[in-house]
Amino acid sequence: xxxxxxxxxxxxxxxxxxxxxxxxxxxxxxxxxxxxxxxxxxxxxxxxxxxxxxxxxxxxxxxxxxxxxxxxxxxxxxxxxxxxxxxxxxxxxxxxxxxxxxxxxxxxxxxxxxxxxxxxxxxxxxxxxxxxxxxxxxxxxxxxxxxxxxxxxxxxxxxxxxxxxxxxxxxxxxxxxxxxxxxxxxxxxxxxxxxxxxxxxxxxxxxxxxxxxxxxxxxxxxxxxxxxxxxxxxxxxxxxxxxxxxxxxxxxxxxxxxxxxxxxxxxxxxxxxxxxxxxxxxxxxxxxxxxxxxxxxxxxxxxxxxxxxxxxxxxxxxxxxxxxxxxxxxxxxxxxxxxxxxxxxxxxxxxxxxxxxxxxxxxxxxxxxxxxxxxxxxxxxxxxxxxxxxxxxxxxxxxxxxxxxxxxxxxxxxxxxxxxxxxxxxx
Amino acid sequence: xxxxxxxxxxxxxxxxxxxxxxxxxxxxxxxxxxxxxxxxxxxxxxxxxxxxxxxxxxxxxxxxxxxxxxxxxxxxxxxxxxxxxxxxxxxxxxxxxxxxxxxxxxxxxxxxxxxxxxxxxxxxxxxxxxxxxxxxxxxxxxxxxxxxxxxxxxxxxxxxxxxxxxxxxxxxxxxxxxxxxxxxxxxxxxxxxxxxxxxxxxxxxxxxxxxxxxxxxxxxxxxxxxxxxxxxxxxxxxxxxxxxxxxxxxxxxxxxxxxxxxxxxxxxxxxxxxxxxxxxxxxxxxxxxxxxxxxxxxxxxxxxxxxxxxxxxxxxxxxxxxxxxxxxxxxxxxxxxxxxxxxxxxxxxxxxxxxxxxxxxxxxxxxxxxxxxxxxxxxxxxxxxxxxxxxxxxxxxxxxxxxxxxxxxxxxxxxxxxxxxxxxxxx
Numbered sequence: 001x002x003x004x005x006x007x008x009x010x011x012x013x014x015x016x017x018x019x020x021x022x023x024x025x026x027x028x029x030x031x032x033x034x035x036x037x038x039x040x041x042x043x044x045x046x047x048x049x050x051x052x053x054x055x056x057x058x059x060x061x062x063x064x065x066x067x068x069x070x071x072x073x074x075x076x077x078x079x080x081x082x083x084x085x086x087x088x089x090x091x092x093x094x095x096x097x098x099x100x101x102x103x104x105x106x107x108x109x110x111x112x113x114x115x116x117x118x119x120x121x122x123x124x125x126x127x128x129x130x131x132x133x134x135x136x137x138x139x140x141x142x143x144x145x146x147x148x149x150x151x152x153x154x155x156x157x158x159x160x161x162x163x164x165x166x167x168x169x170x171x172x173x174x175x176x177x178x179x180x181x182x183x184x185x186x187x188x189x190x191x192x193x194x195x196x197x198x199x200x201x202x203x204x205x206x207x208x209x210x211x212x213x214x215x216x217x218x219x220x221x222x223x224x225x226x227x228x229x230x231x232x233x234x235x236x237x238x239x240x241x242x243x244x245x246x247x248x249x250x251x252x253x254x255x256x257x258x259x260x261x262x263x264x265x266x267x268x269x270x271x272x273x274x275x276x277x278x279x280x281x282x283x284x285x286x287x288x289x290x291x292x293x294x295x296x297x298x299x300x301x302x303x304x305x306x307x308x309x310x311x312x313x314x315x316x317x318x319x320x321x322x323x324x325x326x327x328x329x330x331x332x333x334x335x336x337x338x339x340x341x342x343x344x345x346x347x348x349x350x351x352x353x354x355x356x357x358x359x360x361x362x363x364x365x366x367x368x369x370x371x372x373x374x375x376x377x378x379x380x381x382x383x384x385x386x387x388x389x390x391x392x393x394x395x396x397x398x399x400x401x402x403x404x405x406x407x408x409x410x411x412x413x414x415x416x417x418x419x420x421x422x423x424x425x426x427x
Numbered sequence: 428x429x430x431x432x433x434x435x436x437x438x439x440x441x442x443x444x445x446x447x448x449x450x451x452x453x454x455x456x457x458x459x460x461x462x463x464x465x466x467x468x469x470x471x472x473x474x475x476x477x478x479x480x481x482x483x484x485x486x487x488x489x490x491x492x493x494x495x496x497x498x499x500x501x502x503x504x505x506x507x508x509x510x511x512x513x514x515x516x517x518x519x520x521x522x523x524x525x526x527x528x529x530x531x532x533x534x535x536x537x538x539x540x541x542x543x544x545x546x547x548x549x550x551x552x553x554x555x556x557x558x559x560x561x562x563x564x565x566x567x568x569x570x571x572x573x574x575x576x577x578x579x580x581x582x583x584x585x586x587x588x589x590x591x592x593x594x595x596x597x598x599x600x601x602x603x604x605x606x607x608x609x610x611x612x613x614x615x616x617x618x619x620x621x622x623x624x625x626x627x628x629x630x631x632x633x634x635x636x637x638x639x640x641x642x643x644x645x646x647x648x649x650x651x652x653x654x655x656x657x658x659x660x661x662x663x664x665x666x667x668x669x670x671x672x673x674x675x676x677x678x679x680x681x682x683x684x685x686x687x688x689x690x691x692x693x694x695x696x697x698x699x700x701x702x703x704x705x706x707x708x709x710x711x712x713x714x715x716x717x718x719x720x721x722x723x724x725x726x727x728x729x730x731x732x733x734x735x736x737x738x739x740x741x742x743x744x745x746x747x748x749x750x751x752x753x754x755x756x757x758x759x760x761x762x763x764x765x766x767x768x769x770x771x772x773x774x775x776x777x778x779x780x781x782x783x784x785x786x787x788x789x790x791x792x793x794x795x796x797x798x799x800x801x802x803x804x805x806x807x808x809x810x811x812x813x814x815x816x817x818x819x820x821x822x823x824x825x826x827x828x829x830x831x832x833x834x835x836x837x838x839x840x841x842x843x844x845x846x847x848x849x850x851x852x853x854x
Contacts (some may be wrong), residue, residue: 026771030795056586089434092846103794115805122797124827207827228655228828231673247851256852281498327463342515344453366845367530368457370549378542378848387853388844400551401655401839417815418793421805423676425683426814 013266014198017186018153018205021126025151026184029123033100035178036160039146040096042202043174047089050115050170057166060134062332073263078132078160088136088167091392096141098391101413102149113424119415123149125207127412129394130155131220132213132233135163141172141210142185144394148412153206155188155196157213165189194221200225208402208412210395221410222252230407233400234322235265237380240339240365241285243276248279249299249377250355251288253276256330256379257353265396266351266373266383269322270329272339273302283307294326300330305408319346336361340368348400372398372405429602431514434693443553444613445580445632448553450611452578456467456550460527462605463843464546465521466573470601474516474566482507484593485562492586500690504560505587515563515594528840529576546842550576552634556821557582557616557623557648559640560657564589568637569598569612571821575839580633582615582623584640589729592616605686620647627652635839636827637822650799657834659825662777664807667766667792668712669783670703677708677782683806684780685755688767692823693810695777700729700768710734712757715787721753728759738839744772763788767795773834774798776825778810797833799825 028036045052058080065075080088085360091350101121108118127150129141138154145152156164158427168187175182188195200209203226210230211221218231257268273281282302288310289296297314311330317327319342333339343352353375354365360377373383383406385393390408397403403411440466455463474481485507493500507515528548535545554566554577565581572579583591594615602609615622627636630653637657638648645658666684668677684695700708711731713736716723724741725733739756745756746769760766770779780802781792789803800810810833812820824830830838 026797029797111814111816113809113814115809115814120793122827125797223653228648228826246850247595252850252852260538260853311778345687350438362847366847370453370456371843373846375846376848378846378851381853382540382542382846382848382851383844387538387542388846389538399655400549404841405844413833416798417800417810417832419800419802419805419809419815420789420793421803421809423673423679424805424809426687426806426808427678 007427008261014188014195015202015327016294017188018199018202020207021151021153021185021186024181025123025125027181028146028151028184029102031148035180036146037096037309038099038147039174040092041141041169041194042083042177043143044089044092044096046170046173047085047092047167050166051082051085053164053298054085054166054170055082055157057162061162061281062408070129070159074133078134078135078163082164088139089408090138095146095147095392095409098147098409101410106415109249114422115424116416116420117175120418121415122415124412124414126151126153126205128153128155128206128209130209130213130217132157132217135160135167137212138164138167138187139171140392142410144392144409145185148174148409150412151183153199154185154190160161161189161273162420169197171421186392196221197224200227212395216380228402230395230397230399230403231266232348232350232396234275235267235324236270236320236346236348237266237268237383238270238343239268239271239352239380240272240343240351241274241277241281242336242354242361243274243280244358245274245277245355246357247277247284248283248381251284253353253355253377253379254285255288255292257381258289259294260327260379260381262326263324266380267324268328268380270319270331270346272331272333272342274339275332275334278305282330282332283309286311289328292326294328296328296330298330299332300332305332320323322348336364340365343369343371350396351375351380351381353378369387372396382421393417437555438622441622441626442629442632445553445626445629446616447672448578448580448613449579449632451608452550452552454608455573455578455611456529457578458465458576458607459809461606463573463576464523465512465606466605467519467570468551469604470498470514470566470570470598471519471523473597473600474512474519474594474720477593478509478512481512481590481593481597482509484589488587491509497586500814501586505562507590507836511563515566518563519566522574522819525836528837533647534844537631537673538841541849542851545845547845548840548842551839551841553578553580553632554625555580555582555633555636555654557638557644558567559584560578560587562587562594564639564785565594565614566593566598567819568821571614571819571836571839573602575836577839578610580615580626581612582626588616609661627654630654639648639822655829657822657824657826657830659692659775659777659823661775662694662775662809663696663698663749663775664693664698664748665770665779666695666775666807667698667699667760667770667779667781668701668704668708669781669785669788670701670762671785672704672782672790673784674704674708674711678711680780680804680806681712682715682719684808685716685807686721686753686808689712689753690751693781693807694751695755695807696772697746699758699759699760699769702728702761703734709757709759710736710791713738714787719753721755723755723757725757732759747781749775750850758777763791767792770798778807779805780805789801799823
């Protein structure tokens with residue numbers, strides 16, 4: 001687990017590693033569903049069997065992180081315990097239990113030429129994941145990549161180096177038990193950013209990069225990559241309380257979307273209140289938010305209508321803010337169009353919700369808001385792969401190429417055209 | 428149609444143009460199918476009505492190109508005549524007649540939470556196409572983008588500047604007739620590569636870039652773009668004549684795949700012959716290719732077996748070559764695995780065909796060859812959007828992100844998640 005000697009060595013090493021991944025990807029793409037499932041089942045068993053080693057490695061990471069003065073929140077994301085280990089193993093088993101995608105035929109049709117044309121689902125090839133803190137990403141990403149027939153290059157954060165290496169040994173045990181090449185999942189041992197930068201140039205060897213972590217890491221990857229990147233920078237999610245909203249429901253949804261788990265990307269950051277219900281709704285909303293410990297930053301209307309609940313004045317910075325904290329921006333808007341204009345201007349294409357009992361307002365919102373997840377009468381907090389039916393999630397995309405919104409195993413595949421003829425030539 | 432004053436002006440102008448495209452994209456995404464179809468129908472009518480102006484503009488381009496000494500093949504690609512104008516209009520009408528995609532719901536399901544989850548098909552946003560020579564790309568790309576609800580920025584080659592501008596006026600007439608914003612399709616007037624380079628930095632305003640033309644143009648775009656690029660560099664397509672091939676069929680397919688139209692990307696460049704049938708097939712193959720005017724470059728086995736037909740010695744350069752000409756590389760391989768290894772090493776992920784009467788060999792080839800189109804018992808020449816059922820084609824992708832293989836209107840869309848609840852909050 002030594003750091004590599006120089007940037008030159010890094011670059012040669014990372015290219016060699018990617019070439020091995022490419023060779024392993026071809027083997028993995030041809031492996032049967034039973035073989036890939038066996039690898040996952042053995043991987044989950046190895047995580048459980050090696051619990052003691054994994055916890056010991058993690059304890060060293062946690063001690064080092066604490067000594068380096070990392071924030072308690074970051075140390076908490078890093079820390080493993082027997083319950084979290086059980087969760088990691090269960091997540092691998094869940095991926096193993098999902099239906100297999102590879103080789104599936106879609107949209108078969110017979111052409112006028114007599115050719116039988118269909119699309120066959122295949123892996124992407126080699127997927128690199130660059131991430132921070134949470135060690136469970138190591139096994140989640142490995143499981144989703146093996147499930148979908150992709151080789152994976154996993155580069156976690158320096159703070160989780162020992163934990164990721166220990167989990168990587170469980171992944172390797174799973175691959176070995178199923179007779180699959182160990183190079184199919186490689187945990188990159190170096191914490192050096194130069195190695196990441198070198199890896200991001202290898203567009204002939206790596207098909208996709210997924211950065212997961214803070215906005216700084218994601219921007220670093222997006223700026224330096226010649227390989228396609230699937231990413232989201234941030235989640236500035238909105239709840240719009242429409243004129244025809246059930247105000248009890250609206251209050252529950254607003255408080256849940258903001259306060260149930262404020263540090264995640266699908267938490268609401270701005271609440272828009274229709275002018276028609278503002279006088280009735282703003283006072284009770286502000287009171288309920290205060291009750292939940294949430295600081296409100298409101299426009300002039302909200303400040304005027306808050307009815308004694310504390311409201312700080314909002315600026316344009318608040319409309320753009322991803323607080324990831326118990327703070328929310330609240331604004332009164334004239335109507336549905338004004339709400340959608342606000343979202344188009346300030347949103348991040350992550351998740352927006354409308355609360356309304358009017359079906360035509362709901363339909364317009366669903367159709368015209370361009371974000372990757374659009375919700376009627378429910379909390380924005382449902383925007384994740386598990387809740388939307390994808391099983392595990394390898395990431396969320398707020399750019400429209402390839403995947404848009406939460407992305408699971410299917411997002412790690414594509415389709416090729418297959419054509420069966422009886423000797424056809426073109427004239 | 429004046430060239431812009433300086434690189435600085437270019438960059439400001441191209442950003443302003445992209446911002447107008449972004450605003451128009453939002454209008455276009457909300458337009459009804461009837462409105463988008465009306466624009467296409469009016470566009471086709473305008474092409475027919477303005478035939479005289481378009482031909483006059485094209486004659487100027489052709490005269491300038493001839494005076495500059497462009498190759499006859501390039502001048503031919505540039506030249507329009509009444510028949511080609513009719514073809515351009517007919518292609519727009521064909522796109523208009525395709526089923527509409529936008530708003531289509533896919534994979535609707537009810538989750539355990541009671542939420543109704545589905546995916547709704549939506550446009551990508553703003554698509555830039557950078558192309559050379561053929562003026563019909565202007566209207567093909569405009570039609571496919573309008574059909575799929577995307578704004579388009581079209582930057583053709585300097586040699587087709589006047590032709591593209593004239594066709595752009597027909598596009599504008601179609602948009603105006605349907606009440607859609609003219610900024611939805613903008614033909615960039617400057618032939619300056621600096622403007623293209625500036626455009627490729629606008630990843631906040633443009634969602635996708637598609638380069639169409641020679642490998643030099645495509646590499647320029649791929650190297651300088653911060654925006655996702657869909658592309659293929661070249662088509663090194665293979666036909667593998669398996670041990671169980673019907674040799675009459677194999678001969679017809681090999682000659683058709685190579686010689687029917689050698690200058691296109693789905694023409695075959697290498698023929699692989701199974702050792703088991705090499706003695707029987709190589710002599711007749713070489714004779715048939717000679718008859719069709721094709722130069723054969725063969726390995727030692729092919730040279731030995733050619734039976735008097737002329738064969739030049741092949742080098743590794745020949746296995747990598749995209750001749751786009753009446754030249755073909757021919758190699759004897761040991762078996763199906765050796766054929767697939769050759770394709771994996773030397774292929775370009777475009778199109779490969781096997782000729783065989785053995786269903787299990789056909790299935791292995793279909794499943795294990797990773798190229799974007801894989802064909803059994805038919806010519807590689809069928810790998811295009813029209814033949815595979817996509818209608819018109821905006822490009823071909825040999826990289827696996829977003830689209831793989833020929834790409835039509837559906838490739839210009841993505842899906843968002845839509846969620847209908849009854850007040851659900853997350854606990």
